[in-house]
Amino acid sequence: MIGFATKRRRRLDLRGAALGLVLGMGLTVACPSIASAQQICAADLNNNGDAADEGEQASCLATTSGAWLCPIQQVDCVADAVGQYSCPVGAQYACVVKSTGGPPACSPNQCADLATNPIVEEPPMDDPGTEPNGAIDADGNCLGQIEIFSGRGMRCRPPGLSTTFSNCCKDKGKIVKDGMGSSIGSIGTKIAVAKGVFTGMKAAYVAFKAGATASEAASAGAHALIVGLDPTSLAVSLAINFMMEFLFAGCDSQDMEAAMLRSSGMCHEIGSYCTSSFLGLCLQKARGNCCFNTKLGRIIQEQGRPQLKAFNGNLWGTAKKPMCRGFTPEEFQALDFSKIDLSEYYADIEARAQSDIRQDMGERVNAYLKAVNP
Template identity: 65%
Template sequence: MLSGFTAVIACTPARAQICAADRNGNGDASDEGETARCDAVTDGGSQCPIDRVACVAEPSGDYACPLGQQFPCGVTEAGSEPSCSPHACTAPDAPNGGIEQEPVVDDPGTPADGPIDAAGNCTGTIQIFSGRAVRCRTAGLGTTFSNCCKDKGKVVRDGNGSALSSAGATVAVAKGVLTGMKAAYTAFQAGATATQAASTGARALIIGIDPTSLAISVAINLMIEVLLQACDQQDMETAMLKGSGMCHEVGSYCTSKILGVCVQKARGQCCFNTKLGRIIQEQGRPQLKAFAGIGWGTPKKPFCRGFTAEEFQALDFSRMDLSEYYTEIEARAQGQIQADMKDRIDAYARTMGR
């Protein structure tokens, strides 16, 4: 209820607040138009503009919100009639009830658990086709409604890839692209056009990366697109690897909430050093009891460890469909590729005395 609108009350504007509402009923408020900056009202508070309606004058001279008495009526500083909204406002930095943020997944991959011998071989636990947990954010408030998971094209070139290597080499390529992007951002902020900035980034990129491992033209197009988005470093890494076919998507989860309403989602991924690594992980895990209870983990905490040598030797490759990978390999028979892979792992295991 609200009465006494005969006088305009001068007051200090309230601290900038925001609000969110799941208007389409899909379980979050990460779509455009479902978050808004609140308007200051003349009593010093704030009012959400989403689903706002005019208050109704009662015979007593008071005003009531037709949405329910629990929603206060107020006059916005830009308005003249009392109005109300069913959605609450909060300050982004409020200690209680502000924006809740999930930390960015920071998985460096499987750590080394043993020393390296003179030949460069690991003397600890061997992990084959080991991956790395990462995430990319879909369109939402945190990305200014840009889809950072969008397929950017095959930026990182894929070859056979060593089954025993981690995702580190491929991630190094992704980080190299990011180095170029940073140079592009610097030029962009200095007044260059998006194309000029991307050209600057391309020069930095080519200096720092073996060009045979990278699709330069796709990377340049990616730079131009990224210059106008709010995607962070891990968004870019993940999108590059995902677009190159090296990631398994575990699922979607909420990374940011306003008053308990989700305003930003992300997709958790396991990314590997090659497309082959991803395919064998996807088709090999169901064959092993060790993964039966865990699978791929959760979207928020993907489980991306590699196979042990014993687990890899237990895999039945005759039950795997590797056609997705074979189409990219020229002049090599399917049986030859399988034999080469198995022989390489067996030889390495014998060398390690396993």
Template identity: 70%
Template sequence: MRWRLSLWTALLLASSVALTAAPARAQQLCAADLDGSGDAEAARETAQCSETNGGSYLCPIQQVACVADAVGAYSCPLGSQYPCLTPATGGTPSCSPHACTSVTGGGIEEEDPVVDDPGAPNDGAVDADGNCLGAIEIFAGRAVRCRPAGLKTTFSNCCKDRGEIVKDGMGSSISSIGTKIAIAKGVWSGMKAAYTAFNAGATASEAAGAGANAIIVGIDPTSIAISLAINFMMDFLLSGCDQQDMEVGMLLGSGMCHEVGTYCASSILGVCVQKAKGHCCFNTRLGRIIQEQGRPQLASFNAMGWGTAKKPYCRGLTAEEFQALDFSKMDLSEYYSDIEARAQSDIQIDMKDRIDAYMETVNP
């Protein structure tokens, strides 16, 4: 029951922040940079304002009681520029140094559009044998974003590394960034299935099972760590993270993304309440490594580099650029260690399967 209450609390908070429900009167919020960090991303730095007599709103952050003079007139001890407002429920007038604004009608300024580049389309001309006749991009990436803890994510870190969920796919059928993202979207579908089951009265374990069944439909089991994906999915149920947060979180933890920078995605009256991190995500860990170490060798990337946090520059390498790379100057040790670790894991799994099959044969 405690888990269920926590889930509902998170979902209700996410719904209010995302404005999925329209209250009788527009909700008012305020924000303040209390720790001097330049933003208001901590939970205590944003608050819902309370209604006062006369239809105004009062921010509870650093709110103080007003002081009455000899004739009963109230003044704000923080300064005469801050009005004294009486709560709608009555009581002593109070004031706050922070203003309130409606969460609708532009009260929360959103960065638009959200970073979401599908990558280079596979729409070029081909010959009779299916060979590409147009421009070829090698190790092409996709520009995406994830959001650290802030107001819009119900103060959950949607960029958190949750382990290697999406496998590198060396020698497998997983060959394009579109396929990798499809895997991540499959987990998103699993999460929705788990919530539907949970909302219908299923236990947490039953909901996880429903989500797992949705995940594995249409997905090659060798391309994803199912158990980690289920934990990842259930973790996301308790947050305000969206589908792109989930996609990037999975690829980031699998070592397939390069972080370009951080920008403010949402603000209240000029105070940032939600940041976002722009990334270039690739179809393999090797693709990310070669892009990171190959770009500094190529003059064609001198002007653009990785682009900006809001507009990551994630194009692939041309055939000419790829041929110009000096691999002797690259440190591929990260990739080699990944191959070695994966090979040992595959050997152990293979040996266990063979032993189990033998034991079933000799002990029917």
């Protein structure tokens, strides 16, 4: 059982030498030197097959003998009648004295050197989706492959090492609504919502990394998100609060993008996979998703794919490599819509209609008041 610990930080780059120490994990850990920060350990305490949960990684402690002691499951050694110490969890584990003093202690978990056993990191998914503006002929006919209700593969990360144990998949309520943007006027190849969310989240993340406050970064992200889109399709205040919370939590731009679309009901989760591992032990997981430009697109994809032979045996790909393509025109025509339950979407439309009316009335009243009281 081996693993890793890192500093709890608000900033988002936790790779390389910046990994350091994890603090506040329920462990009593002395503040080590830079050298000791490279000796790390981990254990699968809850027997779920990984060491990605809080308290399952730690920085090893220096000892007077030059060895290292893992603080996870550390216990004091027991002395016999002649003063010889032994480890109560197993005679094979050495009793050592910490450099900070105290009685001899031991741990069943072994330490490893980060310098010689580097952490393996998986980069975020890179799925641009289907290009919605392909070449056309003189008559306006699309020359490429038309995809209906196409999506993009994205990941978000639950609490773990790389996210400083914050939940970057957290559901924060519906922020993006179906029909966002005038560019989505047809059932065709558009994925403008997903790309619009990507633009906004990237702008917020870049601004935050450049030194902007979370509030400034979130405002920049919201501005980039609503440019060219119908502002009534976006809960701007919720989007700003969402970005501020996720930036402070240590989430990256794809975490935020996926979480916002997931919260809005536009993603199908495929499963989990490991994004950060050390000597074969997983330290950080991610949830792979196919995210679509509308909630309606997600519903039809989920219920339509099982009807088509082209998807038999491989409905969604894998969590690490999602298959998020849209339907071809022939596949779409072959769908039996009598077997597709759209009640979730109808309920959403009815609820949204009332809220949109109230929002529109409020905006009109505010605009009037500003006009008559400049």
